Amino acid sequence: MLKRIVIALSSFVMLAGACRAAEDIEYQEKIRTKSAEWMAQIRQVDKLKAQKKWDEAESVIRKIMAERQELKLDLGGEKKSLAELFEASGKLNDAEKMYKEQIADRETHDGVDDFILVPVLNQYAVFLRKHARAKEALALEVRAKAIEADINKPPKKQLLAITGDTRLNSSEKYAKLCDLAKRFLDSDNPTKASYACSEAIKVNPYKPKAYKMRAQCYYQTEKLQQALEDLNNALKAEPKDAEALFDRGRLYQSLNKPLLAMKDFDASIEVRPNDTEALGYRAKQNEQLGRIDKAIADYTAAIRENPRAHWAFIQRSLLYRDKKKDVDQALKDIDRAIALSPRNIDDWELRAETLLKAKRLKEAIADASKMVELEPQNTQGYSMRSRIYQAAEGPKSKSAAADLSTIEKLRKATP
Numbered sequence: 001m002l003k004r005i006v007i008a009l010s011s012f013v014m015l016a017g018a019c020r021a022a023e024d025i026e027y028q029e030k031i032r033t034k035s036a037e038w039m040a041q042i043r044q045v046d047k048l049k050a051q052k053k054w055d056e057a058e059s060v061i062r063k064i065m066a067e068r069q070e071l072k073l074d075l076g077g078e079k080k081s082l083a084e085l086f087e088a089s090g091k092l093n094d095a096e097k098m099y100k101e102q103i104a105d106r107e108t109h110d111g112v113d114d115f116i117l118v119p120v121l122n123q124y125a126v127f128l129r130k131h132a133r134a135k136e137a138l139a140l141e142v143r144a145k146a147i148e149a150d151i152n153k154p155p156k157k158q159l160l161a162i163t164g165d166t167r168l169n170s171s172e173k174y175a176k177l178c179d180l181a182k183r184f185l186d187s188d189n190p191t192k193a194s195y196a197c198s199e200a201i202k203v204n205p206y207k208p209k210a211y212k213m214r215a216q217c218y219y220q221t222e223k224l225q226q227a228l229e230d231l232n233n234a235l236k237a238e239p240k241d242a243e244a245l246f247d248r249g250r251l252y253q254s255l256n257k258p259l260l261a262m263k264d265f266d267a268s269i270e271v272r273p274n275d276t277e278a279l280g281y282r283a284k285q286n287e288q289l290g291r292i293d294k295a296i297a298d299y300t301a302a303i304r305e306n307p308r309a310h311w312a313f314i315q316r317s318l319l320y321r322d323k324k325k326d327v328d329q330a331l332k333d334i335d336r337a338i339a340l341s342p343r344n345i346d347d348w349e350l351r352a353e354t355l356l357k358a359k360r361l362k363e364a365i366a367d368a369s370k371m372v373e374l375e376p377q378n379t380q381g382y383s384m385r386s387r388i389y390q391a392a393e394g395p396k397s398k399s400a401a402a403d404l405s406t407i408e409k410l411r412k413a414t415p
Contacts, residue, residue, distance in 0.1 A: 242272040280302055331355075345381060352367035
């Protein structure tokens with residue numbers, strides 16, 4: 001389960017069974033585009049709070065919440081921001097309501113608390129102590145410590161409720177145990193998830209799903225060899241499981257076995273040739289092996305499958321610029337990425353940096369100025385532009401000095 005907005009292209013990645021359907025790719029692209037906007041808006045909230053413009057700050061946070069809710073994303077971070085905003089502005093009842101909402105959002109209905117509840121309980125306890133309600137805070141802290149103490153223990157109650165249910169056949173028990181494992185994984189508790197997977201494997205050792213999920217649990221707890229054994233078992237059960245092949249390829253990357261990783265990526269793509277995520281990982285592996293043309297071909301194939309694959313344009317542009325020394329082609333790819341996400345200042349920075357490398361300084365300055373225009377409270381654009389001014393006018397550039405001065409003012413103004 002990849003909890004990433006964009007494809008993770010390092011060799012240390014999370015194993016999972018991520019959905020790679022076209023609609024899922026489009027959904028991830030929407031999240032990536034909005035995330036850049038949300039980051040800028042959160043910086044705006046910080047500034048508004050410093051100016052005690054409480055209503056305006058609340059309006060920005062609620063706008064983000066509405067957009068995240070539309071995309072079916074977790075609202076915990078925004079509710080926490082609202083709680084802190086209400087507390088700072090003296091609306092203590094509203095702040096407390098937000099803390100209680102966060103707890104309700106994370107509570108389960110079977111009487112067993114998941115680990116994701118711990119930070120929210122502790123945050124609420126801090127709030128209560130600050131306002132002379134130590135007895136109530138203590139109860140929350142005790143509850144949080146009990147959850148933490150239980151984190152590595154088998155979930156006996158939930159397991160027995162499934163395995164001891166005589167109304168369920170073995171297939172139904174297997175499915176429910178896998179569902180329980182997924183719940184624990186979603187709650188950031190891979191150890192408990194692994195117990196559920198192990199019970200599922202006892203029920204049916206010939207299906208791949210529980211092995212694949214337990215491999216993810218082992219990966220998250222740094223038990224790489226055990227993760228590998230489970231993926232091998234999953235592939236014994238289903239030799240052409242594209243998901244298991246892909247996950248094992250990523251695991252081989254983490255074990256620094258690039259040729260074995262490549263073999264699995266090839267096999268996964270052979271089964272599922274339109275898998276853009278697998279193409280992206282194979283491209284990165286090809287790049288690390290020095291096979292630049294093959295890496296470019298994989299990014300091109302990913303783009304062919306999904307013309308909105310922003311990450312593929314960015315990665316291919318870097319290969320064209322840094323490996324093939326083809327600035328014009330690199331700029332074409334960056335332009336296509338910018339067309340997909342015109343307010344993403346990271347893309348404008350990449351374009352400015354590429355133009356700087358090509359000594360096209362006037363154009364580079366224009367792009368850095370666009371960064372400043374998009375996010376005037378962010379130091380990133382001023383920093384980029386000051387570098388270009390120094391390249392154009394020398395280390396004593398007055399224009400560069402002005403941008404550096406602005407950076408200092410922004411940093412001092414940040415609460």
